[in-house]
Amino acid sequence: MHQSTRPYRIGQRFDLEVYESEEEMSLRAAEIVSGYVRANPELLICLPTGSTPTRTYELLAQDRDLDPEVYERLRVLKLDEWAGLSFNEEGSCEAYLRRHVLGPLGIREARYFGFDGKAPDLYEESRRVAGLLDRIGPIDLCLLGIGVNGHLGLNEPAEVLSETAHVIELSETSRGHAMIATAKERPRLGLTLGVGDILRSRKIILLISGAHKRNVLHQLLQTGITTALPASLLRLHPSVTALCDRSAFGPGDS
Ligand code: PGA
Numbered sequence: 231m232h233q234s235t236r237p238y239r240i241g242q243r244f245d246l247e248v249y250e251s252e253e254e255m256s257l258r259a260a261e262i263v264s265g266y267v268r269a270n271p272e273l274l275i276c277l278p279t280g281s282t283p284t285r286t287y288e289l290l291a292q293d294r295d296l297d298p299e300v301y302e303r304l305r306v307l308k309l310d311e312w313a314g315l316s317f318n319e320e321g322s323c324e325a326y327l328r329r330h331v332l333g334p335l336g337i338r339e340a341r342y343f344g345f346d347g348k349a350p351d352l353y354e355e356s357r358r359v360a361g362l363l364d365r366i367g368p369i370d371l372c373l374l375g376i377g378v379n380g381h382l383g384l385n386e387p388a389e390v391l392s393e394t395a396h397v398i399e400l401s402e403t404s405r406g407h408a409m410i411a412t413a414k415e416r417p418r419l420g421l422t423l424g425v426g427d428i429l430r431s432r433k434i435i436l437l438i439s440g441a442h443k444r445n446v447l448h449q450l451l452q453t454g455i456t457t458a459l460p461a462s463l464l465r466l467h468p469s470v471t472a473l474c475d476r477s478a479f480g481p482g483d484s
Pocket of ligand 1 (some may be wrong): 279280281282283375376377378381383408
């Protein structure tokens with residue numbers, strides 16, 4: 231059991247646990263996910279990409295090595311994708327998930343769902359995923375990271391957010407994300423599940439790691455609910471567990 235140095239409650243049901251290191255945070259995240267998969271082997275889990283969840287995925291792969299049957303029926307849904315990047319292109323969310331999740335956890339094609347960033351008609355592709363989620367959803371467990379600008383998936387800060395899967399114009403902040411730093415052509419658009427899809431998830435785990443996330447974490451703790459900070463909508467959800475490390479939270483106990 232990994233001890234959070236200090237549990238917080240934000241609003242009625244949003245719990246924040248602070249861990250001394252990214253490793254401790256990831257151990258806790260993997261422990262929660264593996265508990266959910268054991269409780270419901272056909273779980274539909276929505277997974278993000280990026281640097282934050284990578285260690286959690288490695289730990290889940292270790293768990294699967296010990297107990298492969300547990301993951302045999304797990305269903306995985308990709309949270310978002312950069313438009314214009316093919317499945318094989320380094321930097322695509324697909325390539326990331328294949329490397330860190332689908333291969334190591336042995337998720338077969340029939341149990342994996344997600345956007346094709348290279349679809350000829352992106353709007354049609356987002357409707358396809360929306361229809362798919364209508365059939366297989368809601369998401370049982372949604373793992374999330376947070377952008378430095380407060381985005382969730384690729385739901386960017388805006389006056390109006392979209393409820394279901396959609397095509398989105400990326401913010402300059404997101405266009406600067408490390409994942410696509412070496413892309414042949416930096417994407418201008420993204421495909422993402424909507425905030426409604428995320429909020430309809432039965433359980434949400436939010437991971438926040440690193441000093442570069444300190445500012446956005448403090449905005450999340452201090453501001454109200456606003457579409458200018460999409461992550462703040464999580465405060466409306468009945469069951470969110472946020473896990474952060476000390477570098478994101480800041481020094482001391484305050
Ligand atoms: P990161 O990305 O995990 O690489 O920080 C998260 C995000 O931008 O949503």
